[in-house]
Amino acid sequence: MLSTSTHDNETRGDVRSRISALSEMASAWTDAVTRWSAANAHYRTGDMPDRKAEYLLYQTLVGAWPISVERAVEYMRKAAREGKERNLLGRAKRSVRGSS
Helix, strand or coil, rough: CCCCCCCHHHHHHHHHHHHHHHHHHHHHHHHHHHHHHHCHHCCCCCCCCCCHHHHHHHHHHHHHCCCCCHHHHHHHHHHHHHCCCECCCCEEEECCHHCC
16 A cells, blocks of 8 residues: 555545456446346336436445445445435425526
8 A cells, every 4th residue: 555545545445446447347246237137126206316326326335345334335425426326305496497
């Protein structure tokens, strides 16, 4: 580890490496995501979570495992805020011009 690195930087690099490794096992990863998505379908409300958020959650769980529920939830909240694609009610955001 570099002397200027923090523990968080090391962890993020480790998570990125694990997620990157999924491309080496694309068929198995696709099968797993399909199974998980089907198993979690009854938790969806309308179009929430959207498919991108759901996929990000699966990547995060695999990349950061073991991860606490609290940490995973906080990460997903932060990702949603930073993505700014949906508001808290799950409605797609509208452009300023399109909201009148």
